[in-house]
Structure formats: C-alpha cells, structure tokens
Amino acid sequence: MMVIETAESYFARTPGTPGAERVIHLHWYRRDVARFVPTEIAPSPVAVAVVNYGRWIVRCPFCRGAQFAARDDRRFFCTECLNEAVARRWIRVRWPAAATITGIDEALLARPGDHWRNWEPGASVVQLLAENAAGNWHHSWSTPRDWTTGEIVTASIMNTHVRDEFNEAVAAQASSAVLAIQVFG
Numbered sequence: 001m002m003v004i005e006t007a008e009s010y011f012a013r014t015p016g017t018p019g020a021e022r023v024i025h026l027h028w029y030r031r032d033v034a035r036f037v038p039t040e041i042a043p044s045p046v047a048v049a050v051v052n053y054g055r056w057i058v059r060c061p062f063c064r065g066a067q068f069a070a071r072d073d074r075r076f077f078c079t080e081c082l083n084e085a086v087a088r089r090w091i092r093v094r095w096p097a098a099a100t101i102t103g104i105d106e107a108l109l110a111r112p113g114d115h116w117r118n119w120e121p122g123a124s125v126v127q128l129l130a131e132n133a134a135g136n137w138h139h140s141w142s143t144p145r146d147w148t149t150g151e152i153v154t155a156s157i158m159n160t161h162v163r164d165e166f167n168e169a170v171a172a173q174a175s176s177a178v179l180a181i182q183v184f185g
C-alpha cells in the first residue's frame with residue numbers, strides 16, 4: 001500500500017518505542033555525546049509537520065536538519081543539534097486535524113509521483129484537489145527536497161535531485177548564454 005511516509009511507516013518496527021524516539025535509537029549521529037532520550041518537553045518553539053516529496057517531515061527550527069514526522073507521537077528531537085537551543089528537551093510538533101491529514105494524504109497520493117507530493121501549512125485540501133484536476137505535472141526545476149535523518153539515500157533520489165537538477169541548471173545557463181550572445185554579440 002502506498003502511503004505518505006511518517007516515522008511510523010518508514011523506520012523499522014521497534015515495539016514499545018514511540019515514533020519520535022525511533023530516530024534516537026536507530027540514527028544517533030553524535031560521537032561526542034552518549035545517546036539519551038530527553039524526558040522533558042520545552043514549551044516553545046513548536047515545529048510544524050509538512051509534506052515534502054511524499055514524506056511527512058519536521059524541519060529542525062534550530063539547525064539545517066530534518067526528520068520524518070511521527071504522526072502518533074508529536075514530539076521532535078534533532079539527533080544532529082540535540083535541541084541545544086532548548087536545553088536538550090523535546091519540542092512539540094503541530095499537525096493538521098485528523099480529517100485534514102487524510103484529505104492531504106489522499107490528494108497527494110492521487111498524483112503520479114513523489115515530486116508533486118508536497119504540502120505546507122496554508123494550502124487547503126481544496127487547493128490540492130484543484131491542482132490535481134488541472135493535472136499539469138510537467139516540471140523543470142522542482143521543489144527542493146529536504147534530506148531527513150535516517151532516510152536511505154538511493155541512486156534514484158540522488159540522480160533525480162542532484163544530477164537531473166544540475167542538468168536543468170546547465171541547460172538553463174547555456175540557453176541564457178546563447179541569448180546573451182544574441183543580444184550583445
């Protein structure tokens with residue numbers, strides 16, 4: 001079954017470990033700090049869950065990191081910066097209402113590929129469905145992909161988001177160079 005991925009669907013099943021803690025157990029990067037699970041939750045800031053390339057993710061508000069969002073455990077702890085900004089506590093994650101999540105997931109899964117499965121707060125399900133109805137799926141330069149902790153980087157991900165994007169950029173540059181020669185040559 002195809003799903004918009006979450007921490008629960010993506011990471012190995014670890015019975016007894018809530019979704020947001022899986023990344024701590026499976027993908028602890030820091031060699032200078034022994035692994036720990038925070039016990040407290042900071043009152044602020046609150047991070048937001050967004051959809052990026054077919055994945056519900058949370059962007060770290062403190063560093064450049066990002067993680068799969070845990071739908072059933074709405075906390076976030078960055079295994080890169082360790083949430084140092086809030087004294088190594090969890091922060092909360094805001095999700096849309098349950099019915100809206102379902103609407104977003106269904107609208108995005110109706111699209112032909114992960115390229116077009118993106119959602120940010122402010123876009124309604126009605127808007128997503130209207131975009132689906134328009135069905136204009138051609139793209140050249142695509143929405144940047146967020147890299148997430150613990151995600152397996154495959155050849156197709158790298159080829160799509162690095163090679164193909166560079167190819168687009170080189171082609172665009174070459175055509176503006178030609179234009180410059182035509183105008184100024």
Ligand SMILES: [Zn+2]
Nearest residue numbers: 060063078081
């Ligand atoms: Zn961070």
